Amino acid sequence: MWSASRVLTATSGFGAISLGPWVGYPELQTASADPFAKAHRASDGRILLGRAEGLVFTASEDQDGDALSGLCSYEVSGQTPPARFWTLRTTDNAGTPLPAAEMFPASLTSWTTLREPDGTFRITLSAKPATGNWIRLDADSGVAFVLTLIDTPTAGSAGLIELDMPTIRQIGCRDA
Structure with missing residues (x-):
């Protein structure tokens, strides 16, 4: 009983793909998802995106493999x-989701993100406001960044492993 409960709370499914620090489960929301993933999502009560609708990637580490911390600042x-x-x-x-203080951005979207002329972007995640694209990050423990792609052809792509994902670089930490 304990082992089944542990698996249901510890996994989002088998078949994870890692692209740098980003991890996604392209089969998670399809009919071919493993039974543990289906049970986990059913007990979680989250609305799932169909494979053709989107793909969710989560990062809990930076490019160097260090755990993300709410006490640090990052550039994505x-x-x-x-x-x-x-x-x-x-x-x-x-x-x-981390609590959002009034008037501070807790997320950014493709519609609100400023870009360079070549289409790239730079987003700062930190407790202190930053110029340009900024998401407030103020927590006392570990955090994760969640990138959700909506209506993406990559969700059904066999070439998923070859995709370029944003980099995550630590740019400083506050005193603990």
Whole structure:
């Protein structure tokens, strides 16, 4: 009983793909998802995107393999895979969105993100406001970044492993 309960709460499914620090489960929301993933999502009560609708990637580490911390500042930069729309938000390690203080951005979208002339972007995630694209990141423990791609041809792509994902670089930490 304990082992079944542990698997249901510890996994989002088998078949994960890792692209740098980003991890996604392209089969998670399809008919071919494993039974543990289906049970986990059913007990979680989350609305699922169909494979043709979108793909969710989560990062809990930076490019160097260090765990993301709410006490640090990060830069997420580069490009996303092709998508009609995307969002970037922060959560705790359990996947619960971090509380958003009034008038501070808790997420950014493809529609609100400023870009360089070549189409790349740079987003700062930190407790202190930053110029340009900024998401407030103020927590006392580990965090995760969640990139959701909506209406993306990559969700059904056999070439998923070859996609370029944004990089995550730590740019400083506050005193603990």
